[in-house]
Amino acid sequence: MTPQRTPHVLIIGAGIAGMSATIALRRTGAAVDLIDIEPGWTVSGAGLTITGPTLRALRQLGVYEEVAAQGYVGEGIRVCGVDGSHIRDIPTPMPAQAQVHGSGGIGRPVLYRILSAKVLACGVRPRFGTSVTRIVQDAGGVDVTFSDRTRGRYDLVVAADGIYSRTRRQVFPGAPRPHYTGQSVWRMFVPRPPGIDRRHYFLGGEVKVGWTPVAATRMYLFVVERTPRRTRRPHELPAALARLLAPYGGHVGDFRESIGPGSEIAYRPLETFSLPGPWYRGRVLLVGDAAHPTTPQLASGAGIAVEDALVLAEELARHRTVPATLQAFSARHEQRCRFVVDSSIEIGRLEQRQAPPHAQTAVVERALARLAEPI
Known part of the structure; x- marks a missing residue:
């Protein structure tokens, strides 16, 4: 790729990381193709906690x-x-120049x-039901063969295809596989009671309970x-979740009473892995969960995926050549992502040991303060 030519980028995966990369790279003037193996924009899970x-x-x-x-x-x-009693509040300040609040939440389908509206507005029409079957690189670009037997040549390939990334298996054949962390997470939407104006943690019991407002009337x-062995999805989700919540008071008790056979509950074992850097080979870069999947304890997985996109676009605009861009991206953002993953895992280990609430929240407070610093 020469500095005068518009770079042609393939983005694999139309989730949060892939859509963010599409939006950010289009702003640099790059031509972007976006594909996803699913038949359309699909999303699983209930809500998303958003840090400052x-x-x-x-x-x-x-x-x-x-x-x-x-x-x-x-x-x-x-x-x-x-029992629902107030222990303390964790501040979530952000620098004034950031011009944002310190905490937030949103339903995943809403985000x-x-x-997706922003992707379409920037002129990109995703090709759904499409995957990559072959990647061949040379010094000047990447030749890609797709599942529909079409082909393309790209200056850069960005793999945002998740924790079970097919691209990672193709380009990093020796990469570690996801492993179970010892914990599983349950999620469901509940009404937002009047007066609830922030995120909550309920600590000190057998399980960690929390909520995040995601709309004016919804959380x-x-x-x-903690489940030492990876377990299958329980057959009776509502009854099983109600049992876990039995010791908890306050509004949690009210939510427990509302759980019934028709309650929509998401259940997922937590997995992660640690991929040695750099997270690129030649002109193929892994971003988001394909490179640095994190557990939800720090509520920053989506955030660092969006940051991946922003940093990549900034470095491409600065350097205009793919090798220099990827080197700069790695130097600038890889350690920040590892910090998020490591901090989240540390909090999870403290939860499994049933460490005192102050020990768990100290990691959260320290990590959020560091992440508030400029990228």
């Missing part, structure tokens, strides 16, 4: 106002005991609608459970 640094990234991406209007933004995290409830 993630809100800053969403502002830089150009979607903060929509997120604030259709989701929730506020300040602070309230830490409570099992997908916001990002999502999450329960992180």
Whole structure:
């Protein structure tokens, strides 16, 4: 690729990381093809907790106002005991120049609608039901063969195809596989009671319980459970979740009473892996969960995926050549992503040991303060 020629980029995966990369790279003038193996934009899971640094990234991406209007933004995290009593509040300040709140939440389907509209508005029409069957690189570019037997040549390939990335298996054949962390998470939407103005943690019990407002009248409830062996999805989700919540008081008790056979509950074992750097080979770069999957304890997985997109676009605009761009991207963002993953895993280990609430929240507070620093 010469500095005068418009770079042609293939993005594999139309989730949060892939859509963010599409939006950010289009702003640099790059030509972008976006594909996804699914038949359309699909999303699983209930809600998404958004930290202040993630809100800053969403502002830089150009979607903060929509997120604030259709989701929730506020300040602070309230830490409570099992009985619902108030223990302390964790501040979530952001630098004034960031022009965002320190905390937030949104339904995943809502965020997908916001990002997908932005993708379409920047002139990209995703090819759904399409995957990559072959990648061949040379010094000047990447030849890609698709599942529909079409082919393309690209200056850069960005793999945003998730924790089970097919691209990672093709380009990094020796990469570690995802492994179970010892915890599983339950999620469901619940009504947002009047007066609830922030995220909550309920610590000190057998499981970690929390909620995040995601709209004016809606929250999502999450329960992180220690299960030493990876277990299959329980057959009776509502009854099993109600049992886990039995010791908890306050509004959690009210939510427990509302759980019934028709309750929509998402259940997922937590997995991760650590991929040695750099997260690129030649002209193929892994981003998001394909490179640095994180557990939800720090609520920053989506945030660092959006940051991947922003940093990549900034470095491409600065350097204009793919090798220099990828080197600069790795030097600038890889350690920040590892910090998020390591901090999240540390919190999860403290939860599994049932460490005192102050030990768990100290990691959260320290990590959020560091992430508030400039990228």
